[in-house]
Amino acid sequence: MNVTAPVLAVRDLRKRFAETRALDGVSFEVRPHEVVGLIGENGAGKSTLLKALVGLIQPDSGSIEMRGVPVKMRGIAQAGAAGIGMVFQEQSLIPNLTVAENIFLGAEGGAVVGGVYRWRELNRRAQAQLDKIGSRISPTALTEDLSFADRQMVEVAKVLATEERTNAEPVVLLDEPTSVLDRDETEVLFAQIERLRSQASVVFVSHRLDEVLRVCDRVYVLRNGETVAECTPGEVDEATLRRLMIGRDLEGSHYAEEEQVPAREEVLLSVSGLTVRGVCDKVDFDLHEGEVLGIAGVQGSGREELCRSIFGALGIRDGRITLEGRRLRPRSPRAVIASGFGFVPAERRKEGMVASMSVAENITLPHIDAVCAGPVLMRGRERTLAEEWIERLRIRTPGPNAALGSLSGGNQQKAVLARWMVSDSLRLLILDHPTRGLDVGAKGEVYRLIRELAASGVSVLLMADSLEELIAMSHRVLVMKDGKVSGMVDAPTDAKPAPLEILERMV
Numbered sequence: 001m002n003v004t005a006p007v008l009a010v011r012d013l014r015k016r017f018a019e020t021r022a023l024d025g026v027s028f029e030v031r032p033h034e035v036v037g038l039i040g041e042n043g044a045g046k047s048t049l050l051k052a053l054v055g056l057i058q059p060d061s062g063s064i065e066m067r068g069v070p071v072k073m074r075g076i077a078q079a080g081a082a083g084i085g086m087v088f089q090e091q092s093l094i095p096n097l098t099v100a101e102n103i104f105l106g107a108e109g110g111a112v113v114g115g116v117y118r119w120r121e122l123n124r125r126a127q128a129q130l131d132k133i134g135s136r137i138s139p140t141a142l143t144e145d146l147s148f149a150d151r152q153m154v155e156v157a158k159v160l161a162t163e164e165r166t167n168a169e170p171v172v173l174l175d176e177p178t179s180v181l182d183r184d185e186t187e188v189l190f191a192q193i194e195r196l197r198s199q200a201s202v203v204f205v206s207h208r209l210d211e212v213l214r215v216c217d218r219v220y221v222l223r224n225g226e227t228v229a230e231c232t233p234g235e236v237d238e239a240t241l242r243r244l245m246i247g248r249d250l251e252g253s254h255y256a257e258e259e260q261v262p263a264r265e266e267v268l269l270s271v272s273g274l275t276v277r278g279v280c281d282k283v284d285f286d287l288h289e290g291e292v293l294g295i296a297g298v299q300g301s302g303r304e305e306l307c308r309s310i311f312g313a314l315g316i317r318d319g320r321i322t323l324e325g326r327r328l329r330p331r332s333p334r335a336v337i338a339s340g341f342g343f344v345p346a347e348r349r350k351e352g353m354v355a356s357m358s359v360a361e362n363i364t365l366p367h368i369d370a371v372c373a374g375p376v377l378m379r380g381r382e383r384t385l386a387e388e389w390i391e392r393l394r395i396r397t398p399g400p401n402a403a404l405g406s407l408s409g410g411n412q413q414k415a416v417l418a419r420w421m422v423s424d425s426l427r428l429l430i431l432d433h434p435t436r437g438l439d440v441g442a443k444g445e446v447y448r449l450i451r452e453l454a455a456s457g458v459s460v461l462l463m464a465d466s467l468e469e470l471i472a473m474s475h476r477v478l479v480m481k482d483g484k485v486s487g488m489v490d491a492p493t494d495a496k497p498a499p500l501e502i503l504e505r506m507v
């Protein structure tokens with residue numbers, strides 16, 4: 001029996017946003033030195049719960065106790081002083097500050113004397129935090145120059161820095177910290193969580209159930225804003241967690257392998273000698289109609305830049321791209337969209353959506369033709385199209401007219417995906433980690449949609465969250481290393497390569 005008093009106890013927390021019951025009776029506890037998992041479908045209320053714990057939103061009812069004392073959190077600063085900090089799903093760093101400034105923002109302590117920064121002191125202390133997570137990021141780097149994954153690491157360092165300020169052991173809330181990290185970075189974070197455990201408690205939100213089972217001591221399952229189960233990893237498996245999350249069994253194979261149709265003979269896109277200054281060097285490949293071509297490579301291998309340059313978002317220095325035999329010069333995204341290209345970026349918040357616009361508008365945004373009759377926007381058509389996709393992807397929203405920014409992270413992503421899948425004139429879809437942050441059900445739905453698109457002749461360039469996903473979904477896998485193609489591996493349904501075969505060419 002565990003008799004240790006909890007550091008954090010939440011009882012019957014409730015929060016409504018207009019008609020949405022985001023939290024509908026959440027209760028949970030975190031004990032000292034525990035890593036507690038929090039799982040649930042997109043929109044289940046995970047982020048809302050964590051935000052309530054750091055005072056970013058005020059619950060309507062229920063109680064929060066820290067070390068046995070009832071608290072009302074009024075904001076991040078107060079929560080930080082009480083020893084509870086959060087790493088956000090949507091990042092909170094300020095782009096034009098340095099890494100060190102971001103880590104100690106509002107908590108500079110001895111590093112500010114009379115309003116003047118003592119840079120060396122600040123950087124030294126930031127370095128100490130970064131060292132803790134084994135990060136090689138420089139404290140003096142400008143945050144906006146960092147990759148998404150690196151910024152995530154800075155967020156983690158920032159929360160760890162609360163240790164410096166409280167005498168009590170902190171509670172660290174991590175909202176999907178691994179969804180943007182690659183394998184090595186994830187391992188570093190896990191090692192860090194293990195280390196943290198001796199001096200803090202951790203709440204870990206993730207859609208990767210294998211990770212949750214691996215790092216957590218206990219797991220709470222949230223459904224429709226309610227805690228519906230508490231599990232111990234040794235006693236449950238992924239399938240059980242999945243069932244508890246969605247309240248039903250998932251039918252069929254996750255990756256819908258049986259629905260993979262072979263690619264066609266015809267070449268849609270032919271790339272030769274493609275060179276992007278400093279990042280891609282003489283890349284050659286053909287992409288067939290209806291083919292899903294996976295692109296593997298570690299961060300910095302040039303795979304993102306390759307895709308961006310084909311989409312016209314990055315200047316090409318040399319090389320030739322042909323679309324159905326005709327020379328294509330991807331000068332701007334606008335121009336290639338007109339040729340039937342679509343792109344789902346990994347950083348959907350930054351470039352994939354307009355948060356203030358409605359779900360319906362975001363879905364139909366690049367397809368004005370489909371909803372316009374002459375200059376008149378057909379609201380009715382827009383609405384029908386949006387409703388159809390909200391249903392297909394199970395986007396959890398009060399309706400098509402709700403602002404996209406008010407949806408949960410995963411549901412925003414579904415809307416951005418729907419946007420491109422809606423188009424009738426789509427020829428080539430570039431997907432940069434399309435299932436990142438999606439729950440298991442939504443992931444399966446996206447896999448099915450990719451299969452459907454490919455079967456209808458649309459070609460797909462896919463960068464995926466895991467090698468397993470990449471191999472399962474692709475017809476072939478192109479491997480990039482140091483800006484060059486280091487391999488092209490066939491991956492037909494009946495003879496999928498082993499991950500190692502691809503990994504070997506990546507590093």
Ligand SMILES: Nc1ncnc2c1ncn2[C@@H]1O[C@H](COP(=O)(O)OP(=O)(O)OP(=O)(O)O)[C@@H](O)[C@H]1O
Binds near residue numbers: 041396408
């Ligand atoms: N500021 C807000 N205004 C209106 N509705 C909101 C707001 N914040 C959250 N919601 C709604 O509350 C519900 C829970 O959202 P929350 O972000 O907590 O989900 P989540 O479990 O974190 O999902 P995900 O896995 O997609 O991140 C969703 O239906 C969401 O649309």
Ligand SMILES: [Mg+2]
Binds near residue numbers: 089175409410
């Ligand atoms: Mg969330």
